[in-house]
Amino acid sequence: MDTGHLVRVYDTLHFIEQHYHRLISIKELEQVSHYSYRNIQRIFKYTCGETIGAYQQRLKVENAYKMILYTRETLSSIALEVGFANVASFSKAFRQHFGMAPSEARERKLPLLARAEIVPLETEERLIPEIIYVPPVTVYYQSAFIDYNHAAVEELWEQLMAHQFTAPGTEFYGVVADEPLIRESLACRYDACASRQAEKGVLPSKTIPAGRYACFMHYGSYETIEETYGKIYAGWILETRLEFAPTPIIEKYIKHPDNTTAVEEQETAIWLPLQ
Template sequence: MNVRTETEKLYFERINKVVHHINNNLNETLDIDALAAIGNYSVFHFHRIMRAYLGESLGAYVVRLRLETAVNLLRYSELPVADVAFKVGYENPTSFNKAFKKRFAISPNEFRKNYNGLIISEESKIKFNAMENLKSLKPKYKNRKTQKAIYAQVLGSYNESAGKAWESVCEFAKKKHLFGFKNEFVGISHDDPNITEASKLRYDACILVSKDVKPEGEIGVQEIAGGKYAVFIHKGPYEDFSKSYECIYGRWIPENNIVLRDTPGFEKYLNTPGKVKPEKLLTEIWVPVQ
């Protein structure tokens, strides 16, 4: 046994547990001692370990995720601002308003009224005619069951970092004999590139599996939420996903008064870059709706 490899595997496994807990419990009190215990770390070293992995302090990471989650709730839900504050872990609306304004230089109420022109940069504003990659703005509605997936998460520009995540998760699936006819290959782009800086974007490369499997090293296990989804077809390079997302989130959602469910959407890959040309790639974009 390679001791260094096993130690490195355990290192990532413990960090993964902490990050997964934070991502899924932003509405809870995230006590440093409790988080350190989840990863089985000494509190004395925990901050430095997490900072080295995240590229920012743990406190800054939590605050950033809470505020960026709040942005999406303000955009795409009808929750009152006070409820948004509680949902992302603030004890009262006043502290939430203060933190939000410090980050975005605008109050949550003002943002909700005018978010396009106030936070999204001019070059990133939605071009309503940029539909060359979407087959239609009339989605199919599908219901699916909650399913288990193995995944690898990476931080960084989606276009540059996703490949590394897929290499890791596919290598693990092959090693554990998890590939079969019913596998689905799914990507979760957690963050909006218009809000989150490129180096901190979170991407999960997921393979849906039916067998029991445990987290190991940098490979985690999560559930892809069931329920109702609006499903769009994107045709073309993955680099053009942003155009399709801009049409869906900037045009289809507001024009149709769509209310989103509080769970991540995802991309389901129907073919692969190694087998077809970029312009022939087909991807389903699954948007969770009420």
């Protein structure tokens, strides 16, 4: 698929992510994609592996599951917030996707964390975040469904950096759009992003949403970032009274191989979105 077609698909993906909780009209999809409704449906399914309707429904139930895990909102409030008319329709869709009722998902929260080997850490190992406010950030990106590991992420970054970013002050981000805990496989949607448009080729753009984030720092090679995530999920996140938003986790690459030669000097900020 050429770059122009891919940009249109990405624009459609981003639009659905922003408006998944409401009815999206045919006219809106045609305007954002610049295709007829029939064509964008066909191209979207070919590119993303599912229909637009299936993708929107999946966003609803997966974001609902995140809220079940990380907030204290009632199931009825969650159902309305993600776009279901009532708890009955929410429960039916949730059961079809996850094989259990939303109430069961809430009851299984601790067993789910335990199965992922997320168990409470000793006090001295726990990380304490800085609570920050982040303004909206426009980024230019490439996206993929990949195994969230160093090799797969590195390959996507190599593809992005081939477009060349030489503008001074360009910042780089990773957007982790899916929650690995609630997916049957470890394949997650990951976006490799730059804050400036590339010199070679035209990349699609999107906005990292403004809001409050819990900011944790990872020091050293990206290969070991899962160790930091483990400490976050097994420490502070189990005890905090703050509630998390269903928007993506953001990684900001402050010091990376392109601007430091020492592995021990590399720095990655991990932003967990807050309600």
